[in-house]
Amino acid sequence: MWEFYKSDMVQTYLIKTFHGLEGVLSEELLSLGGKEIVQLNRAVSCKGNQEMAYRINYECRTALSVLLPIKSGRVSDEDELYQFVYDIEWYHHFTLEKSFWIDVTCFSNRFRNTLYVAQKCKDAVADRFRSKYHKRPSARKDSDLRINIYISDDECVVSLDLTGRPLFHRGYRIFKGEAPINEVLACGLLKLSGWVPDTVLVDPMCGSGTFLIEAALLGLNRPCQQLRSNFALMHYLDYNRRLWESIKDEADHEDRDIELSLLGMDIDRQMMRFARKNAMGIDLHMINWKSKDFFEWRPEEEAGCIIINPPYDERLSLEDAIEFYRRLGDHLKQNCAGWQAWIISSNLEALKHIGLKTSKRIKVFNGPLECRFVGIDLY
């Protein structure tokens, strides 16, 4: 039988994440059984077997997708690329009944038109099937399977995407506002902040509640993909249903017995309804939600962690961004001594006006927006 079918075979996987989260992802991969972990740019590679790849998909909180590279080599133009992709025996990986899609990441002057590259690769896969069965699988954007083509100059790596829709599609955020933070990013920032589940966490501008929902899942040690049922790995020929179900059963144990202290607030009542509904939808009843203006809030506890994703004056506009951030800093300084605050914003100019000394500054991206995640110890 083909090597590909051996679930205990150790292979190298590439796990994609956001810029700035490579370190926290590496720690997660280590705890999930990854070996020979190497941090790359927006990705981490590690070795492991099929079980590890399944665990990453189901349990890893800071991964976006899991790729299995199956071929690498040099290609100098589109025709060579076509042949390179055609030479893979695709029918050993999936059947005609499955649909597929090609994702291209290209850093090369030789291949300037990524749409054309994707088209060529799509033809190569389809033609290879046709050569054997006189039929081809359909190619659709919302397909079961995704094939990843990475080109850097003349080096090409072809990978099977074992995830499909990226892992931030957790399934709980049904209701959201104009500027929700990505779920994977939110969890990664929580980990970067050093928040530990037995301490108080407050998100005073919580919008749809992403930080607090991620924090609750983390604190309870509940898998973040419990609501999701479709992963690309289920559509390949080597899918081991028994293995997947045993990993799921093991991970879906009872919640950790822990008292969490989580408070979400927002000035917008509609947002509070959204956050509450999102949390209820995933059976998280321990988060306190209050509709409140941050500038009127005074913490009851003496210490804890405040995490804030304020409007950046991009998708959510502010009348006077500099004044808003200045007030934010003043309010923290005057009312939250003993706490640690973390703020993420792409408004680097306004961030300067917080007027508090930052103990940490981490560059991250919220979608296309370059942001800083700044930590402040409030004395």
Ligand SMILES: C[S@@+](CC[C@H](N)C(=O)[O-])C[C@H]1O[C@@H](n2cnc3c(N)ncnc32)[C@H](O)[C@@H]1O
């Ligand atoms: C960028 S959004 C937060 C998005 C959130 N992290 C999420 O994942 O949905 C900023 C939020 O700050 C809220 N906000 C703005 N001014 C506020 C204030 N003075 N007090 C409390 N919330 C405020 C807005 O209503 C908005 O929901």
